[in-house]
Amino acid sequence: MAEAMAPATRELSLQQALNLALSELLAEDPKVLVFGEDVGALGGVFRVTDGLAAKHGSERVFDTPLAESSILGLAIGLAMAGFRPVPEVQFDGFAYPAMSQIVTQLGRMHYRSRGALRMPVTLRVPSFGGIRAPENHGESLEAVFAHVPGLKVACPADPQQAYTLLKAAVRSDDPVIFMEPKSRYWQKGAVVTESADWAGARVARVGRHLTLVAWGAMVARCLQVAELATEDGVDVEVVDLRWLKPIDTESLAASVGKTRRAVVVHEAPLTAGLGAEVAQRITERCFGTLRAPVERVTGFDVPYPSGDLEDEYIPSIDRILFGIQRVLEYRRG
Amino acid sequence: MQRVQGLGRSGAAGSAAPPVPELPAVPPMTAPELREVYRLMSSVRRLDEAAVAWQRQGILPAYAPLLGQEAAQVGSAFAVDRERDFLFPTYREAGVARTLGVDMVEYMSTHRATWHGGLWDAAEHRLAPIQAVVAGSVLHAVGWAHGQRLAAASPGDPQDPVGGLGVAVAYLGDGASSQGDVHEAMNIAAVFAAPVVFFVQNNGWAISVPTERQVAGGSVAARGAGYGMPALRIDGNDAEAVVSATRRALAYARAGRGPVIVEAVTYRRGPHSTADDPGRYRTLDDERRDAGADPLERLRARLLGEGLANEAFVAECDAAAAAEAEAVREGVLALGPRPGAEMFDLVFAEPTEELLRQKAQWRKESEHG
Numbered sequence: 098m099a100e101a102m103a104p105a106t107r108e109l110s111l112q113q114a115l116n117l118a119l120s121e122l123l124a125e126d127p128k129v130l131v132f133g134e135d136v137g138a139l140g141g142v143f144r145v146t147d148g149l150a151a152k153h154g155s156e157r158v159f160d161t162p163l164a165e166s167s168i169l170g171l172a173i174g175l176a177m178a179g180f181r182p183v184p185e186v187q188f189d190g191f192a193y194p195a196m197s198q199i200v201t202q203l204g205r206m207h208y209r210s211r212g213a214l215r216m217p218v219t220l221r222v223p224s225f226g227g228i229r230a231p232e233n234h235g236e237s238l239e240a241v242f243a244h245v246p247g248l249k250v251a252c253p254a255d256p257q258q259a260y261t262l263l264k265a266a267v268r269s270d271d272p273v274i275f276m277e278p279k280s281r282y283w284q285k286g287a288v289v290t291e292s293a294d295w296a297g298a299r300v301a302r303v304g305r306h307l308t309l310v311a312w313g314a315m316v317a318r319c320l321q322v323a324e325l326a327t328e329d330g331v332d333v334e335v336v337d338l339r340w341l342k343p344i345d346t347e348s349l350a351a352s353v354g355k356t357r358r359a360v361v362v363h364e365a366p367l368t369a370g371l372g373a374e375v376a377q378r379i380t381e382r383c384f385g386t387l388r389a390p391v392e393r394v395t396g397f398d399v400p401y402p403s404g405d406l407e408d409e410y411i412p413s414i415d416r417i418l419f420g421i422q423r424v425l426e427y428r429r430g
Numbered sequence: 431m432q433r434v435q436g437l438g439r440s441g442a443a444g445s446a447a448p449p450v451p452e453l454p455a456v457p458p459m460t461a462p463e464l465r466e467v468y469r470l471m472s473s474v475r476r477l478d479e480a481a482v483a484w485q486r487q488g489i490l491p492a493y494a495p496l497l498g499q500e501a502a503q504v505g506s507a508f509a510v511d512r513e514r515d516f517l518f519p520t521y522r523e524a525g526v527a528r529t530l531g532v533d534m535v536e537y538m539s540t541h542r543a544t545w546h547g548g549l550w551d552a553a554e555h556r557l558a559p560i561q562a563v564v565a566g567s568v569l570h571a572v573g574w575a576h577g578q579r580l581a582a583a584s585p586g587d588p589q590d591p592v593g594g595l596g597v598a599v600a601y602l603g604d605g606a607s608s609q610g611d612v613h614e615a616m617n618i619a620a621v622f623a624a625p626v627v628f629f630v631q632n633n634g635w636a637i638s639v640p641t642e643r644q645v646a647g648g649s650v651a652a653r654g655a656g657y658g659m660p661a662l663r664i665d666g667n668d669a670e671a672v673v674s675a676t677r678r679a680l681a682y683a684r685a686g687r688g689p690v691i692v693e694a695v696t697y698r699r700g701p702h703s704t705a706d707d708p709g710r711y712r713t714l715d716d717e718r719r720d721a722g723a724d725p726l727e728r729l730r731a732r733l734l735g736e737g738l739a740n741e742a743f744v745a746e747c748d749a750a751a752a753a754e755a756e757a758v759r760e761g762v763l764a765l766g767p768r769p770g771a772e773m774f775d776l777v778f779a780e781p782t783e784e785l786l787r788q789k790a791q792w793r794k795e796s797e798h799g
């Protein structure tokens with residue numbers, strides 16, 4: 098019995114970690130409902146809901162007709178009826194047909210109703226690129242979501258974060274847009290199921306010379322970059338933002354206050370991307386100690402390209418290293 | 431007869447669409463019920479006319495009159511079960527709110543620019559907040575209704591007098607029926623057999639666009655057949671027709687048999703809103719020709735003609751309505767602005783550090799803090 102007290106650690110893929118979290122959430126709270134396109138018998142196109150309908154019943158894990166506005170509208174109505182809905186849109190690009198419900202309804206119902214109608218809705222959105230998908234199957238909507246009042250936005254980088262953040266999101270009484278990095282679904286990692294560390298950002302790698310800020314799939318890439326940078330004697334800290342709204346400004350300030358240099362990395366286009374928000378927060382808090390302007394290494398202001406070109410579009414190891422170099426070589430005046 | 435081959439499971443060759451089911455019958459309204467509906471309609475008529483005046487007097491920045499739609503609004507809301515049904519209004523449902531017993535100062539607060547959704551407690555009154563997005567809440571009604579099915583121990587056992595489902599009533603207009611969300615909502619409600627009544631007030635107009643430029647297929651009710659759901663198209667200016675149709679629809683949905691469309695054909699006698707100028711798209715002759723008989727006068731004539739009420743009752747209703755409108759006017763005038771802190775405090779159930787910081791800064795830098 099003694100080992101039952103030790104934290105259970107399991108080796109899971111990100112997709113399996115999400116599946117486990119959903120299954121435990123369904124078991125712990127009869128008000129939790131999982132629904133979307135093909136999430137039932139098929140288990141979702143990414144198999145995140147695999148087996149959940151069989152285990153928890155097809156009333157609580159159900160397929161909807163193919164209509165994203167309906168999926169969000171249902172979630173809002175179900176929340177009004179006291180449920181804790183966890184809807185899925187199948188791919189990021191198909192959050193657009195639901196955008197009015199997300200922006201004009203989900204983000205505002207608590208406010209509009211003066212708190213009488215809570216919206217404990219977690220919208221799962223398989224997100225970002227890197228899997229050579231068709232058009233509109235690889236978008237980075239975090240800045241769009243983060244700009245909407247009344248929404249919170251979470252983005253896990255690895256199986257542990259996926260498990261922990263999804264639990265926190267679903268247990269939250271507010272709407273959370275949960276952006277799952279598709280290209281990491283099959284990456285394995287250790288998952289401690291008792292982990293209570295879900296709030297704010299997380300230092301994924303401790304370093305002294307420069308902070309890389311990233312989320313989703315870019316965290317793993319930044320960790321790779323950090324290892325390569327050691328060859329040049331550069332000790333990089335990697336901050337996994339985890340919550341894209343609200344942003345954990347304190348953790349950013351603590352890290353960059355120490356390293357005095359920062360590069361933000363994201364897959365989304367540059368202009369009005371979340372990197373600008375992160376850079377501004379760092380600048381406000383660390384202006385006196387910053388050795389260089391905060392750099393951004395991002396996608397470009399172009400429609401997401403076809404698979405053959407996506408490696409040109411997504412920040413590569415080389416482009417991130419160039420970004421680091423620009424910051425390190427910056428000279429005032 | 432040529433047969434289509436290989437249609438498979440859902441399209442067996444030669445099969446016709448299944449017949450749309452019949453709605454249950456309901457008993458006629460009693461005299462006390464009819465009088466109560468008349469009393470409510472008088473009150474709503476008076477409040478509505480008063481609100482237009484208040485806008486002219488500068489008390490309300492804007493108002494969307496429901497003149498002519500009193501029977502549709504009062505009748506439909508009168509039919510619901512206020513303990514277990516839930517109603518989803520648009521921005522023109524003062525008559526629904528009044529019938530449900532919502533405090534009309536709290537209702538008018540939305541037009542006073544006090545709070546967008548209105549000040550009433552939506553959960554307590556089972557009336558969702560004001561919806562400014564045309565068709566914005568129709569899908570919420572379906573979601574709420576599906577939730578009733580999921581929560582029900584024995585969904586829709588008509589033998590069980592305390593059983594049966596709570597029903598969602600989604601209010602929408604002829605213009606709203608063009609929105610994709612409405613088509614989605616009707617489809618998904620039918621697929622899930624969700625207990626929803628789509629209560630359409632076809633008032634002839636969507637701002638300046640007449641129904642015939644809006645609704646293909648002749649009527650919104652006609653769409654029911656395509657979704658395999660019963661639909662009633664009724665005289666929306668006949669209060670008893672509205673109450674009975676809504677009761678039939680509610681009984682069907684409550685028994686777990688699925689959604690229903692009720693299309694109440696009525697007429698928007700006033701402008702779209704106090705900012706509108708109907709002279710640009712319809713003439714007074716058009717209005718006289720198309721409006722038909724006034725629903726309040728029709729019910730009064732019936733009550734008096736059939737001896738169900740007397741002149742004294744009518745006068746009493748008028749006096750009560752006038753007193754009520756005056757009390758609401760005083761209440762609206764007394765409505766101060768909400769504390770600015772509510773802007774921040776009501777966004778989330780679990781407030782964020784970021785919003786608390788913005789609130790603190792607002793307080794520090796604002797004279798109203």
Ligand SMILES: Cc1ncc(C[n+]2csc(CCOP(=O)(O)OP(=O)(O)O)c2C)c(N)n1
Pocket residue numbers: 522562563564565602603604605606607633635636637698702
């Ligand atoms: C999605 C959306 N588009 C446009 C508007 C502007 N608008 C407000 S009411 C209205 C007409 C609605 O007509 P209808 O559904 O028939 O309802 P009625 O006003 O007649 O009650 C329009 C175009 C809006 N509020 N929402």
Ligand SMILES: [Mg+2]
Pocket residue numbers: 603604605631632633634635636637
């Ligand atoms: Mg209309």
